Amino acid sequence: xxxxxxxxxxxxxxxxxxxxxxxxxxxxxxxxxxxxxxxxxxxxxxxxxxxxxxxxxxxxxxxxxxxxxxxxxxxxxxxxxxxxxxxxxxxxxxxxxxxxxxxxxxxxxxxxxxxxxxxxxxxxxxxxxxxxxxxxxxxxxxxxxxxxxxxxxxxxxxxxxxxxxxxxxxxxxxxxxxxxxxxxxxxxxxxxxxxxxxxxxxxxxxxxxxxxxxxxxxxxxxxxxxxxxxxxxxxxxxxxxxxxxxxxxxxxxxxxxxxxxxxxxxxxxxxxxxxxxxxxxxxxxxxxxxxxxxxxxxxxxxxxxxxxxxxxxxxxxxxxxxxxxxxxxxxxxxxxxxxxxxxxxxxxxxxxxxxxxxxxxxxxxxxxxxxxxxxxxxxxx
Numbered sequence: 001x002x003x004x005x006x007x008x009x010x011x012x013x014x015x016x017x018x019x020x021x022x023x024x025x026x027x028x029x030x031x032x033x034x035x036x037x038x039x040x041x042x043x044x045x046x047x048x049x050x051x052x053x054x055x056x057x058x059x060x061x062x063x064x065x066x067x068x069x070x071x072x073x074x075x076x077x078x079x080x081x082x083x084x085x086x087x088x089x090x091x092x093x094x095x096x097x098x099x100x101x102x103x104x105x106x107x108x109x110x111x112x113x114x115x116x117x118x119x120x121x122x123x124x125x126x127x128x129x130x131x132x133x134x135x136x137x138x139x140x141x142x143x144x145x146x147x148x149x150x151x152x153x154x155x156x157x158x159x160x161x162x163x164x165x166x167x168x169x170x171x172x173x174x175x176x177x178x179x180x181x182x183x184x185x186x187x188x189x190x191x192x193x194x195x196x197x198x199x200x201x202x203x204x205x206x207x208x209x210x211x212x213x214x215x216x217x218x219x220x221x222x223x224x225x226x227x228x229x230x231x232x233x234x235x236x237x238x239x240x241x242x243x244x245x246x247x248x249x250x251x252x253x254x255x256x257x258x259x260x261x262x263x264x265x266x267x268x269x270x271x272x273x274x275x276x277x278x279x280x281x282x283x284x285x286x287x288x289x290x291x292x293x294x295x296x297x298x299x300x301x302x303x304x305x306x307x308x309x310x311x312x313x314x315x316x317x318x319x320x321x322x323x324x325x326x327x328x329x330x331x332x333x334x335x336x337x338x339x340x341x342x343x344x345x346x347x348x349x350x351x352x353x354x355x356x357x358x359x360x361x362x363x364x365x366x367x368x369x370x371x372x373x374x375x376x377x378x379x380x381x
Contacts, residue, residue, distance in 0.1 A: 025324050026099050026164045027209050027232055030260040030282040038275055039099065039316045040309070041069030041285035043265065044089075046082050048289060052089035055288050062303055063310040066318035069283050070094075071101035074151050076121050077114045087154045094163040097321040101166040101211070101285065104151065108179040109133055109143040113150070124182035134190050145198060152203045159207035162324075168211040168264065169195050172237055173224040175215055185223035192226040211235050213264045216242035219251035228257070233282075235264030242266075243274045253280065266290070267300040269309045276314075337375040340364065 021031050033039070042056045052072060060066050070093035072086030090100045107115035108123055115121065125133065132140040158165055170180045173188050181188045192212070199205050212231035214221050217240050234256045242248050242263070252261055262283040263270060267290035275281065286301075294300055301309075310317060333354045340350040341364060348363035353372060364370040 022232070024164050024209055024232075026166065027260070029099075029322065030233065030262075031258075033316070034258075034260050034282050035279045036314075037316050038270075038281050038314055039068045039283035040065075041071060041099070041101065041283050042067040042291065043071040043073070043101075043103075043285055043288045044086065045073055045288035046078065046086070047075065050288075052082075052085040053093075055286070055291055056093070058291060059286075059306070059310070062306050063317075065310050066096070067098070068316050068318045068321050069099045069101055069285060071103065071285055074102060074104045074106070074154070076105045076107050076117070083151075083154055087157055090158060090165070091161050091163055093318075094158075094161075094324060096318060097323045098318050099166065099283070099321075100158070100163055101168065102155075103171060104167075104169045105171075106147065106169070106180075109140045109147065113147060121179065122177050123179045125179055125187075127183055130183060130187045134187070134194060144194075145202075148195065148198055148203070152199060152205060155199070155205050155208065156203070159205060164207050164209060164324075166209045166211050166233060168213050168235065171213045171264065172215040173213060174218050174220060181224070188224055189226045193230055196226070196230050209233060211262075211264070213237065214252070216240040216245070216248040219247060221251055221255050225255050228259075231259070233260045233262060235262045237265040238263050238270070239265070239267060243268060243270055246277055249278045249281075267294050269301050269306065271305075271309070272312055272314070275312065333374045333376065339373045339375075341370045341372070342367075 021028050030039075040059075042059050044050070044052055044055050046052065053070075056067055056070055070090060072090060074083055074086075086102075090102070094100050105121050107113060107120050108125060110125065110129055111120060129140060132138040133144055135141055155165060155167070170178075170188065170192055172178065173181050173185070173192075175181050180191055196210060199208060210231045211233045212226060213235045214224060215237040234252055236242065236248055236252050243266075249261075260282045261280055263281055263285065265285055265287045267287060269286060270278075270281070270284050289295075290300055291306070292300060309315060336354055338350045338354050340353070340362065343349055344363040344365055348361055350362050350372070353362035354374060362372070
């Protein structure tokens, strides 16, 4: 009986620090599963004529389960209705328990708000154009702020509905084919910081979880890191050998400390071996049509493999999510007085049980019975 009591007490102490680390329910959840579970995600892209949930629904048709992460795109073309479609779908998915992710394949400020892929999204700026873009009050800077004003309408709608948005405005920042990563990491970082500060401070949006994103073809991630105060989650897109080569995973870990990381995009879903070898990946997101074919029409994931991934006990689907309409409890034990039956050694003191960190631990002598007691200082329900 004493062993059972000890187990219950220890679990309570270990679980409590996982809650209320931030003001975001989504982000707290990612912290809580980091190292043990991975959320299944699916992107939806309307540029191929599909609707706002086509590929999410395709996953359900294949597996009988919905992805636990819904993703959409503010696009580089199209109309208001398409953007409202993904916004309303994001609201529905959130209310059903999913996490929400938005991308923004935005046109360069040197062109109109709608543009082509080649020569538009895939283009470059000159250094004088970069200087104008990053200079407050200049022509390109004003154009960029107007463009942010536009997407802020949709983000504000979601905030008013209580929806948190993981927002990835510039993906694959260590690429060189997109206009936002032309002419070096310094420009890219400055643009990311400008965008973050404008949407957060000027537009007052408080529902954004900022995602910094790179790709698996180089490990010079530090050249593009906007700084710890500018991102909440770091993601890496796996279109190369990221599933089998952990050097990218390790390079990303070196940049983020304890922050959650994830597979931001992929064609090939991560097999069980990848999820085991890269345990801190808190979610993966299949790219729209990439669920079953790549952009050349070649097969990516078989039906049976998709089913295997979604049935992996490590993978979380929407039916397994906690839901967002609950109040996340504070960790009342953090920093409080603690008494324990024993300590294994000086590296695992009793204070580790209540330090609010999920990277430290208290450890007892290897004998029964063992126990822990925390004085919360007051009575709580």
